[in-house]
Amino acid sequence: MSAVLGNPMVTTAALPLLLGVALALAARFTLPAASPVLTLLWAALLLFFYWDTLGPPVMPPVAASQKLIYLAFAGIVIGLLPERVLGRATSLPAVVAFAAAFLWLGWRRLAGGALDLQLIAALAVGLLTMIGAAMLAARQASQPPSIEEPFLAPAAVLALSLAGAIVSVLGASIVTGQLLGSIAALVGGWCLAQYLAALRGGAAAAWSKGVEFLLLYAAATVLVQVALLAPKANPAALILSSLPPLAVALVRGPLQNLLPGARPLRPLVAGILIAVPAILAIVTAIVWAPHGAALGFS
């Protein structure tokens, strides 16, 4: 049993995927999607994967990798704020939380003073994820709710995490790659179960604003760390990885005409459109990967 749980492919992919499916089933049959209990379950699973990948929290945190679990916890605290507070304040907490995370993770790099390509990419990733999170936080659900609406935020987090995981691993930052992979699999499991429910004619459960925030915050802060500290990660791929949350606004706006009329296809096409920058990020990272990347540690 311990050998199975010790296998990184199990903890990075299979286990979070199954737990994501389990959460979706819980939201479908036992808990309302907006229930704080569901938010706490997401939070507990998120912290479990942080702990499993990065080890127990270190006090005081010194290295950026030691700060990630505290940032995830901060995201959980903000995510647990009452829905009306998050809704009323719209994007302000998102902007403040993202800016604070960037400065906390990157102050040593910023203090170093060298504005190289990697730091420019990191600044772009920080800015784009901040704007994307603010736009996600500020958006109001369409009335009447469209079939694709519950999939938009999960698709953004899934695309950002999956692209970030691959870019990170190809950039010789394995740990953050594993962590982003876990988040991607967790959200992927949720999306899969919700989509199957939608195909069977049911209504997919939407994330609460709190769950949206804590998952996007977790994934985005890990991506920011990769951008700041993994010199071999492809800068263009990193920037492309940060775009899916912004793509949500396009899918709800100018790109809405691209969504097909057939209801079962709408979430799928919306998800693919949101994932386009992530797909480009993965292709970029693979094509321009450093020699020998991801072929095992050297």
Add this chain to the structure above:
Amino acid sequence: MRTTKLIAALAFAGASILTAAAHADNYDIDGQHAWVTFTVKHGIYGIAHGQFDAVKGSIVMDKADVTKSSVKAELDVGSVHTAFDQRDSDLKGPDFFNAAEFPTISFESTKVEKVDDKTGKVTGNLTISGVSKEVTLDVKLLNEAPAPWDATLTKAAFSATGKVSTADFPMAKAADGFGLGPEVDIVIDLEAVKK
């Protein structure tokens, strides 16, 4: 009378301090003759070797009272090499030495103990990736002599060995048996120029 005794005592104390200070020699580590090397388990297979090329620091050696000696040294993480470029760049990455965030490794002694005339134990704080851990090095004074070609240049040569665990530092992939680690044997040979 009391004043005279006090002055005499102060003079004696001052002279003692000056005498002690006179025994303490200061050295700068000669970066061109410093080999900070390490060996570490490579995955499930063999032993990998590596070296830091950029080393600087200072040594205070008090021959009369070795416990008053001290060492400060700094390694440039960017200078690590293991005879394979890809592994070197991986070692500088966030899963190992994290050079972008912590470009240097430092050692500062806190205690020096004499073992015999030529050997001692130097305990100090080794700081990697912002985390300090106490490490003890077994140190041997190999030689101290003026250079044959320049009598004004005096150098001392030291050899040191020690062990650290990467699990003590935030080096995730060096601590879980995935790549390099966790136990690291350190071998240091260096020359220092007397000031």
